[in-house]
Amino acid sequence: MKAGGPAGAVTLGIDVGGTKMLGLALSDEGEILAQSRRASPHPAATAAGHPAAVHALVATMGELAEELAAGLQGVRALGVGMPGLVDDSGRLRFAPNLPAGDDLDVAGRLRGRVGLPVVVDNDATCAALAEWTLGAAAGATDALVVTLGTGIGGGIVADGQVLRGAQGFAGEIGHMVVDPSGPLCTCGKRGCWERFASGSGLARLAREAAHAGRLGSVVHLAGDDPDAVRGEHVSAAAAAGDTEAQSVLDELGWWIALGLSNLAQVLDPGIVVVGGGLVETLTLVLPTIVRSFAEMLEGADRRPHIPIVPAALGEQAGAIGAAVVAREDRRGPGAPTSGL
Ligand SMILES: [Zn+2]
Numbered sequence: 001m002k003a004g005g006p007a008g009a010v011t012l013g014i015d016v017g018g019t020k021m022l023g024l025a026l027s028d029e030g031e032i033l034a035q036s037r038r039a040s041p042h043p044a045a046t047a048a049g050h051p052a053a054v055h056a057l058v059a060t061m062g063e064l065a066e067e068l069a070a071g072l073q074g075v076r077a078l079g080v081g082m083p084g085l086v087d088d089s090g091r092l093r094f095a096p097n098l099p100a101g102d103d104l105d106v107a108g109r110l111r112g113r114v115g116l117p118v119v120v121d122n123d124a125t126c127a128a129l130a131e132w133t134l135g136a137a138a139g140a141t142d143a144l145v146v147t148l149g150t151g152i153g154g155g156i157v158a159d160g161q162v163l164r165g166a167q168g169f170a171g172e173i174g175h176m177v178v179d180p181s182g183p184l185c186t187c188g189k190r191g192c193w194e195r196f197a198s199g200s201g202l203a204r205l206a207r208e209a210a211h212a213g214r215l216g217s218v219v220h221l222a223g224d225d226p227d228a229v230r231g232e233h234v235s236a237a238a239a240a241g242d243t244e245a246q247s248v249l250d251e252l253g254w255w256i257a258l259g260l261s262n263l264a265q266v267l268d269p270g271i272v273v274v275g276g277g278l279v280e281t282l283t284l285v286l287p288t289i290v291r292s293f294a295e296m297l298e299g300a301d302r303r304p305h306i307p308i309v310p311a312a313l314g315e316q317a318g319a320i321g322a323a324v325v326a327r328e329d330r331r332g333p334g335a336p337t338s339g340l
Pocket of ligand 1 (some may be wrong): 174
């Protein structure tokens with residue numbers, strides 16, 4: 001593992017999501033010198049492996065990197081967090097939530113375009129690294145960082161190291177099957193955890209409730225069309241005291257707790273950090289998660305309490321972590337040696 005580079009150096013980090021990309025320039029002192037965002041090329045218009053889709057994805061990342069680097073001295077590397085299975089060479093092997101990126105040599109394509117060393121890692125692993133380095137899991141030797149967005153990503157710190165597995169694919173917790181007869185997932189399987197416990201999972205639970213006639217005022221908010229009900233409608237109504245909406249959020253919380261309790265039994269984390277796009281809804285869901293987690297966890301009353309806390313770095317976590325991965329030129333274990 002290399003320590004940080006020369007004093008005053010800057011590393012770029014880009015977090016690529018299913019709907020948007022967030023990029024930033026991070027100084028070695030931990031200062032965010034520039035930040036920008038782009039819409040990700042829309043999945044509906046981007047068939048897997050289609051040359052135009054691949055080109056649009058790479059071009060958008062390249063433009064974002066160039067914008068971030070403009071006017072900055074000492075830019076040494078670009079780190080990119082991608083959703084899906086990223087191998088140690090920086091190739092995205094499988095990307096169910098980003099079809100345009102499926103089997104794409106992200107590092108190779110970007111290196112040629114931006115003229116910088118490029119390190120690519122899983123987006124949730126990047127977010128976990130950031131939360132572990134300077135966020136809600138700072139100081140923990142064993143932590144589970146769960147990113148609830150369009151899907152679910154995970155980053156695992158075990159025995160003071162980021163757990164990567166044999167190929168670098170560890171932490172794909174969103175595709176644990178929790179209901180073999182459940183709804184079809186983007187990965188091709190049925191009943192994956194992220195079909196129930198993510199932002200898209202909330203939307204599905206809400207539409208089911210709407211069709212069952214349980215969400216009268218929320219359906220009205222959505223223009224009296226049950227199929228138009230989105231997670232935001234439910235969260236807004238619950239925040240305003242709508243008990244039917246809160247009951248849907250309680251269902252969501254139960255599903256989140258189901259996966260967390262299974263993972264806690266395998267990993268024995270000292271802390272569980274929950275972040276991602278759904279985190280704004282978390283205050284409404286957290287009490288149910290904590291209660292259900294304690295009910296489902298083996299011997300919960302015989303072991304130390306496992307705190308479940310919101311992420312501290314918000315939507316910047318993935319991009320900060322991507323910059324840290326590139327700065328340290330690391331796809332290996334261990335915490336960064338230099339402070340942010
Ligand atoms: Zn799946």
